[in-house]
Amino acid sequence: MKVIAFGASTSSTSINKALATYAANLIEGAEVKILDINDYQVPMFSEDKEKEIGQAEGAQAFLRDLAEADAFVISFAEHNGHHPAAFKNLFDWATRIERSVYGEKPAVYLATSPGPGGAQNVLGAATGSAPYFGGNVKASVSVPSFYDNFDFEAGSISNEEIAAQIKDAVAKL
Numbered sequence: 121m122k123v124i125a126f127g128a129s130t131s132s133t134s135i136n137k138a139l140a141t142y143a144a145n146l147i148e149g150a151e152v153k154i155l156d157i158n159d160y161q162v163p164m165f166s167e168d169k170e171k172e173i174g175q176a177e178g179a180q181a182f183l184r185d186l187a188e189a190d191a192f193v194i195s196f197a198e199h200n201g202h203h204p205a206a207f208k209n210l211f212d213w214a215t216r217i218e219r220s221v222y223g224e225k226p227a228v229y230l231a232t233s234p235g236p237g238g239a240q241n242v243l244g245a246a247t248g249s250a251p252y253f254g255g256n257v258k259a260s261v262s263v264p265s266f267y268d269n270f271d272f273e274a275g276s277i278s279n280e281e282i283a284a285q286i287k288d289a290v291a292k293l
C-alpha cells in the first residue's frame with residue numbers, strides 16, 4: 121500500500137507535517153511518501169487568473185502526486201478557524217481541474233495546534249466537506265497542545281491515550 125502523507129501547511133517547521141509523518145509511518149508494510157505543499161507553487165486564485173493561465177502547473181503536479189496514493193494521511197493546520205490560505209488556494213486550483221481531489225481513496229484526517237483546541241475547527245470543516253472532494257475519511261483525530269504531547273527527538277506522540285487513538289485510526293486504512 122502506498123500512503124501519501126502531508127501537513128496542509130506551508131510552514132517549514134509544520135507541526136502538522138510532523139504529525140502526518142509520524143502517523144503514516146505507523147502503518148506496517150506501507151510505502152510512505154511525504155509531500156511538501158511548498159513544492160506546488162500556484163498564483164492567487166481568481167477566475168480572471170484562471171482565464172489567463174488555464175490550469176495552474178502546481179495544482180496539476182499536486183493532483184499527479186495524489187493520484188499515486190492508495191491511501192492518505194493528512195494533518196490540517198488551522199489559521200483563524202480555517203485552512204491556511206496557501207493550502208486553500210492550492211486546493212481551489214486543484215478542484216478546478218478535478219473535483220474529486222482525493223479520488224475516494226481511504227484517508228485518515230488529523231489536525232493539531234499548540235493550543236488546547238487542537239485545530240478542531242478546521243478538522244471539522246475538512247471532514248464535513250470531504251465527500252464533495254472524493255475524501256473517504258475512515259477516521260479523524262485532533263491532537264491538542266502539540267508541544268506537550270509530541271516528543272520531537274523521538275518523532276512520536278508521547279501521550280499514550282492520543283498515541284492509541286492515532287494507531288487505531290491508521291489501522292482503518
Ligand SMILES: Cc1cc2nc3c(=O)[nH]c(=O)nc-3n(C[C@H](O)[C@H](O)[C@H](O)COP(=O)(O)O)c2cc1C
Pocket residue numbers: 127129130131133134135136137197198199200201202232233234235237238239
Ligand atoms: C494567522 C494564524 C492564525 C492562527 N489561528 C489559529 C486558530 O484559529 N486555531 C489554532 O488552534 N491555532 C491557530 N494558529 C496557530 C497554529 O495552530 C500554529 O501556528 C500551528 O503551528 C500551525 O500548524 P503548522 O505548524 O502545521 O503550520 C494560528 C496561527 C497563525 C499564524
